[in-house]
Amino acid sequence: MRLKFLTKMLVATSVLMATTALSYAQELSLKGKTVGVTVVGTSHHWDLQAYKGQLDELKRLGAEVIALDAGRNDQTQVNQIQTLIAQKPDAIIQQLGNIKVLDPWLKKIRDAGIPLFTVDTITPHSVNNTTSNNYGIGSDLALQMVDDMGGKGKVLVFNGFYSVPVCKIRYDQLKYVMSNFSGIELIEPELKDVAPNTVQQAFADVTDMLTKFGKDSGLKAVWSCWDRPSVGATQAIEKAGRMEVRTYGIDGSPDYVEMVANPNSAAGAVAAQQPYEIGKGAAQNVAKFLNGQQVAPITFVSSLMITKANAAEVAKDFLPKK
Amino acid sequence: MSGVTGPAAANSSMNRRALAALFVRLGAFAAIGIILLYFAIYARGFTSSYNLQNVVEQSVILTMLAYGMTVVFIGTGTDVQQGGVDLSVAANAGLAGAVFVTLLNLGLPEPLAILAAIFSGMAMGLLNGIAVVLFRIIPLLATLAVMNIATGLELTITGNNVVGASSEFLTMLQFGRFLGISALAWVLIVFTIFVTILVHYSPFGVRLYAVGGFPEAARAAGLNVGFNIYFSYIFSGLCAGIAAVLIVSRLSASTLGTGLHLLPVLAAALLGTVFSRRFVPTIGGTLIASLFVGFLANGFQLLGISSYWVSGVQGALILLVVALTSFAKPAEGG
Numbered sequence A: 001m002r003l004k005f006l007t008k009m010l011v012a013t014s015v016l017m018a019t020t021a022l023s024y025a026q027e028l029s030l031k032g033k034t035v036g037v038t039v040v041g042t043s044h045h046w047d048l049q050a051y052k053g054q055l056d057e058l059k060r061l062g063a064e065v066i067a068l069d070a071g072r073n074d075q076t077q078v079n080q081i082q083t084l085i086a087q088k089p090d091a092i093i094q095q096l097g098n099i100k101v102l103d104p105w106l107k108k109i110r111d112a113g114i115p116l117f118t119v120d121t122i123t124p125h126s127v128n129n130t131t132s133n134n135y136g137i138g139s140d141l142a143l144q145m146v147d148d149m150g151g152k153g154k155v156l157v158f159n160g161f162y163s164v165p166v167c168k169i170r171y172d173q174l175k176y177v178m179s180n181f182s183g184i185e186l187i188e189p190e191l192k193d194v195a196p197n198t199v200q201q202a203f204a205d206v207t208d209m210l211t212k213f214g215k216d217s218g219l220k221a222v223w224s225c226w227d228r229p230s231v232g233a234t235q236a237i238e239k240a241g242r243m244e245v246r247t248y249g250i251d252g253s254p255d256y257v258e259m260v261a262n263p264n265s266a267a268g269a270v271a272a273q274q275p276y277e278i279g280k281g282a283a284q285n286v287a288k289f290l291n292g293q294q295v296a297p298i299t300f301v302s303s304l305m306i307t308k309a310n311a312a313e314v315a316k317d318f319l320p321k322k
Numbered sequence B: 001m002s003g004v005t006g007p008a009a010a011n012s013s014m015n016r017r018a019l020a021a022l023f024v025r026l027g028a029f030a031a032i033g034i035i036l037l038y039f040a041i042y043a044r045g046f047t048s049s050y051n052l053q054n055v056v057e058q059s060v061i062l063t064m065l066a067y068g069m070t071v072v073f074i075g076t077g078t079d080v081q082q083g084g085v086d087l088s089v090a091a092n093a094g095l096a097g098a099v100f101v102t103l104l105n106l107g108l109p110e111p112l113a114i115l116a117a118i119f120s121g122m123a124m125g126l127l128n129g130i131a132v133v134l135f136r137i138i139p140l141l142a143t144l145a146v147m148n149i150a151t152g153l154e155l156t157i158t159g160n161n162v163v164g165a166s167s168e169f170l171t172m173l174q175f176g177r178f179l180g181i182s183a184l185a186w187v188l189i190v191f192t193i194f195v196t197i198l199v200h201y202s203p204f205g206v207r208l209y210a211v212g213g214f215p216e217a218a219r220a221a222g223l224n225v226g227f228n229i230y231f232s233y234i235f236s237g238l239c240a241g242i243a244a245v246l247i248v249s250r251l252s253a254s255t256l257g258t259g260l261h262l263l264p265v266l267a268a269a270l271l272g273t274v275f276s277r278r279f280v281p282t283i284g285g286t287l288i289a290s291l292f293v294g295f296l297a298n299g300f301q302l303l304g305i306s307s308y309w310v311s312g313v314q315g316a317l318i319l320l321v322v323a324l325t326s327f328a329k330p331a332e333g334g
Helices: A002-027 A045-060 A074-087 A098-113 A134-149 A163-179 A198-212 A228-240 A252-259 A275-290 B005-040 B049-076 B089-105 B110-134 B140-159 B168-175 B183-202 B203-213 B215-220 B227-253 B258-275 B281-303 B307-328
Strands: A033-040 A066-070 A092-097 A116-119 A128-131 A155-158 A184-186 A219-225 A246-251 A267-272 A296-299 A305-307
Touching: A033 A045, A033 A074, A045 A066, A045 A092, A045 A275, A066 A074, A066 A228, A074 A092, A074 A098, A074 B227, A074 B281, A092 A098, A098 A116, A098 B168, A116 A275, A128 A275, A134 A155, A134 A163, A134 A219, A134 A246, A134 A267, A134 A305, A134 B227, A155 A163, A163 A184, A163 B307, A198 A228, A219 B049, A228 A246, A228 A252, A228 A267, A246 A252, A252 A267, A252 A305, A305 B110, B005 B089, B005 B258, B005 B281, B049 B089, B049 B168, B049 B183, B049 B203, B049 B258, B049 B281, B089 B110, B089 B140, B089 B227, B089 B258, B110 B140, B110 B227, B140 B258, B168 B183, B168 B203, B168 B227, B168 B281, B183 B227, B183 B281, B203 B215, B203 B227, B215 B227, B258 B281, B281 B307
Parallel strands: A033 A066, A033 A092, A092 A116, A116 A128, A128 A296, A155 A184, A155 A219, A219 A246, A246 A267
Antiparallel strands: A267 A305
16 A cells, blocks of 8 residues: 555656656757847857857757857947847857946847847846855965965966956955965066957967076966967977966866876966856856846856866866867 | 050040949949948848947047048148158157046146147157158158057056056047037047048048149149148047057047058048048048948858958958059059
């Protein structure tokens, strides 16, 4: 009798779970919905992966997608947002860009009654921002750098994109951590990373700075809020034979992860994100929202600190696909 | 070569060229019509009034800069290949924007900051004039050098940062509307009327065309060629200064990359020459061409074609227009 009851319960629960799973899967359909996507650019690994993550997931869920890539031009992105608003899509996903430039236009999206979802952009106008935990990434990378430096020395800092919200957070976290280590000096004036020509410019800038700060200067690290300048910096250090200087960056582009994993390279550590998953997560949040589900204001996607010490074990998935 | 010489042969050659010119002009209108029709059919929402207004708004900055380039074409040589050019106009707007935002953030009253931006633009125009008239440097090289000076100064002033700016006036320019038309579009309308009168309906405009088209004849007639060249570049600087204020209003900031406008500006100003009977630069032609470049970018966006293609198409347009006009243009004085 008891066994029969348990069997019935099990069957009922299974049916309930299957029904729930089915209805969940059905609820997450975006069939008949149009979603606009605006990204500042797709010329870097992170940008492209996050963009692809959004498009793949939106299409998989059945949405019609209007995807616009601004080619790293603020003016173009503003034009594209204006164009998207005119299309009256069911939702818009916006990825990266200068918040000072974009915020009034993001407000226009909200004012037009179109739900806005952001990737790596903090704004009061979005329903949800899908991103890495940049607070954690910023402080973890700074602490890793402090550890490698033995708590003293000089750091060259690239700070050309403070107006990009995630860079602001990472940079502020770096400053906060460093305020507790009096033996470490962040060199002023800071370097300005640029886009495009990021790697080449960083190579030239760091080559000059290595001349200015010789072997006895105490220069031990180069920090950047992403990893494109870190690639140029690493190449400059290796060319100058100044292997006492290590580079640090964020994103996890395959070429930089490969440098970190190489014991003979000057690359020290990288906070590797999962941009494809971030993009996919943003698309899923759109689906949840348009299907009447609750969406939290922030969705964090996990990241991984890859260092010289742990690269052999953990870097495999982030290395270039051969 | 045929042995036919004399007035009959000359007339026949002129007729052929006039026919070719007519063919190119009608072809240009037809091509634009076909492209716009294609967008209207296949690009979602292309013909909606909201979208059409957007395109006009998005083309205002480009058109303002293209007017500057057009006046330089008119005053320094209507032959777009051998005459003058202002490659610095877009970078000049970037610098003027940086001056405007920096002064505004330093607490300077807004009208003064705007005047300073316009003055900055005109000063760079004067520098172009000095390089071309006084130092006799070819315009292509002179304005390229000034473009680099402007970019360098912009980087120095802003420290390669995005410098934000906000004010009621800027917000009004950004989102304001009057009689259903956006503030930006009004600026374009008013400025277009002003520059059309100046260039096409004033004695000064006639002299400008004379100096640009036939400098030796103009000099012989006692016209001050140097003054008109100075004027052209300074006027281009004025356009850059006004465009800078519009850019800052649209982006709420001074950002790097304004120099990237150069290619579409050049494309619009050159394409504009196709719409005049003798393939000379005109304000109306430039307006049509700028709007077309705007519609092209918009149509590509709506069709989901990468924005990188727009640059490619603009480059191809420049090649096509220069090739076509040099083929079909009537000989000077003919």
